[in-house]
């Protein structure tokens with residue numbers, strides 16, 4: 001999550017959050033990309049912690065103006081990875097993040113080359129940089145398209 005933004009004040013490359021390491025500016029940075037990938041398994045959180053982390057991440061990134069998140073959660077029928085994936089699916093399907101997530105696509109439903117995949121790339125061309133994540137039935141990712149359903153309503 002570094003090297004994808006530049007400081008609005010000094011123009012140097014900086015991280016998305018916190019102060020600019022170069023000039024100390026706390027003004028939100030300009031985004032160099034509109035897609036980020038986020039591995040929610042980093043640090044091996046519990047399911048509960050992972051869901052808190054995800055809610056914060058969605059809020060922070062949506063408020064910065066990020067357009068899409070490639071959420072890497074892994075899969076598996078047992079273990080924490082599988083539980084995190086199921087919790088994410090359930091949260092999305094019950095519209096838990098609907099105020100900030102316009103649309104979501106489970107990796108297994110947008111395999112490389114499919115019609116759904118092409119539709120998704122048309123909606124968010126920035127995702128093409130991350131094409132390596134899209135393969136046949138990649139159940140280990142979920143793509144979140146950020147925006148506000150209500151903003152332009």
Ligand SMILES: [Zn+2]
Nearest residue numbers: 007010020023
């Ligand atoms: Zn700066």
